[in-house]
Amino acid sequence: xxxxxxxxxxxxxxxxxxxxxxxxxxxxxxxxxxxxxxxxxxxxxxxxxxxxxxxxxxxxxxxxxxxxxxxxxxxxxxxxxxxxxxxxxxxxxxxxxxxxxxxxxxxxxxxxxxxx
Amino acid sequence: xxxxxxxxxxxxxxxxxxxxxxxxxxxxxxxxxxxxxxxxxxxxxxxxxxxxxxxxxxxxxxxxxxxxxxxxxxxxxxxxxxxxxxxxxxxxxxxxxxxxxxxxxxxxxxxxxxxxxxxxxxxxxxxxxxxxxxxxxxxxxxxxxxxxxxxxxxxxxxxxxxxxxxxxxxxxxxxxxxxxxxxxxxxxxxxxxxxxx
Numbered sequence: 424x425x426x427x428x429x430x431x432x433x434x435x436x437x438x439x440x441x442x443x444x445x446x447x448x449x450x451x452x453x454x455x456x457x458x459x460x461x462x463x464x465x466x467x468x469x470x471x472x473x474x475x476x477x478x479x480x481x482x483x484x485x486x487x488x489x490x491x492x493x494x495x496x497x498x499x500x501x502x503x504x505x506x507x508x509x510x511x512x513x514x515x516x517x518x519x520x521x522x523x524x525x526x527x528x529x530x531x532x533x534x535x536x537x538x539x
Numbered sequence: 540x541x542x543x544x545x546x547x548x549x550x551x552x553x554x555x556x557x558x559x560x561x562x563x564x565x566x567x568x569x570x571x572x573x574x575x576x577x578x579x580x581x582x583x584x585x586x587x588x589x590x591x592x593x594x595x596x597x598x599x600x601x602x603x604x605x606x607x608x609x610x611x612x613x614x615x616x617x618x619x620x621x622x623x624x625x626x627x628x629x630x631x632x633x634x635x636x637x638x639x640x641x642x643x644x645x646x647x648x649x650x651x652x653x654x655x656x657x658x659x660x661x662x663x664x665x666x667x668x669x670x671x672x673x674x675x676x677x678x679x680x681x682x683x684x685x686x687x688x689x690x691x692x693x694x695x696x697x698x699x700x701x702x703x704x705x706x707x708x709x710x711x712x713x714x715x716x717x718x719x720x721x722x723x724x725x726x727x728x729x730x731x732x733x734x735x736x
Contacts, residue, residue, distance in 0.1 A: 450543045457540040464550055472557045476564060483623040485697055488561055496554040504546050 432529060449505040456511025460503040471495035562698040569624040570699070581706060586614035588632075588688055588708040591667060595727065596718040598679060605681040606673040607713060608727035614664040617653060620694060621661065627695040628653045630663065632708070634670075635687050638680040646674050651735050669728030674713075683715045 439447075452460065471492060479488035506512060540546055588611060595608035613632070620628050631650035637643060648670030653660045674686065687710045693703035724730065 452541065460546060461540055464546075464553065468553050468557055472561060476561055479561075479565075479623060480568065485562075485565060485623045488565070489558065492554055492558055492561070496550060499550045500547055503550065504543060506543075 429529075448508070452506040452511040453514050453516065455514045456506065460511060463503050464499055467499060468495065565624050566696065566698040569622050569696070580619045581704065582618075582620055582630075582690070582692070583616045584614070584690075584708075585616055585662075586612060586664075588613045588690075590711050593714055593718060595673070595723055596681075596714055597721065597723045598717050599723050601722050603677070603679075605676045605679050605717075606723045607675070607681055608670060608673050608723075610667045610669055612666050613668070613708075614662070615690065616662050617692070618661050620692060621655065624696045624698060625694055626655055626697050629693045629695070631691055633689050633691060634674055635689065636674070636681075636684050636713075638676055638678060638684060640678045640680060641676065644674075644676070646670075646672055648672060648674075649735075669732070671727070671734070673723065673727055681713055682717070684713050685710050686713060 475488040475491035475495075478491060479485055540549065591610040591612060593607065593609045595606060597606050599606055615630075617628055617630060629650065629652050631647050633645050633647045635643070635645045649665070649668065650671070651660065651663065653663075674681065688708040690706045690708055691703060693701055695701050
């Protein structure tokens with residue numbers, strides 16, 4: 424009886440659904456992307472602090488300073504929080520192909536190999 | 540910065556730290572003008588403190604003391620005290636007097652807390668206002684004495700410690716003889732009047 428080649432074993436973790444892809448899109452960033460996000464956050468926070476202080480001092484109202492800083496925070500959470508593809512995924516990592524050692528590979532009809 | 544939660548956490552905490560630094564700079568921008576200047580901030584008096592009439596001056600034999608009450612007019616502008624670092628100003632009028640037997644007496648006769656957003660109370664105008672407490676003397680020596688009135692204020696800033704100031708409003712003389720004969724009421728003024736809390 425010719426043994427048909429059994430279907431190669433595919434672990435469910437290699438099959439990704441849309442929620443997995445969405446999570447990976449939002450969460451992951453390249454190293455270059457992380458550096459860019461850090462620069463964006465620190466520089467715009469400094470600039471926003473200067474603007475907020477000047478606006479508050481001229482109007483003599485500290486609430487203006489606080490509101491401007493909170494607006495800056497929410498803007499940055501949208502700009503630098505999720506991993507947008509255009510900015511933060513320009514140089515992705517190159518992963519090698521998986522190599523399974525020969526003695527662990529599953530080959531059709533080779534049950535005798537186990538009785539070594 | 541390698542995960543979404545890490546990035547959001549970084550942004551939120553940086554904002555908090557920057558707000559702290561801005562509050563410190565806020566305090567430093569106001570501190571020299573309030574203390575080290577040669578002309579510290581003071582409220583401007585629009586109508587001077589004036590006594591309209593003494594309505595209760597009684598020798599109370601039940602509590603064994605003198606009690607004095609009057610009505611007064613006063614208008615003051617507290618807006619010079621408000622800068623962008625002020626949260627609350629507590630203004631009060633106090634009367635100080637000495638008698639031959641007691642060396643120092645001070646009674647607060649009117650007070651009000653004036654928050655930052657309460658724009659219409661930044662100018663305090665009082666007309667025919669009664670004090671909140673009687674001016675009393677346990678030794679019954681209050682006839683024909685000098686009483687000095689002061690406007691005092693305490694400022695509570697957004698960033699920094701509380702501080703205050705004092706301003707003299709003038710002196711008046713208590714009447715030479717008692718006016719009313721009956722036992723005094725619990726508080727000056729008509730009963731059930733509205734307090735400015």
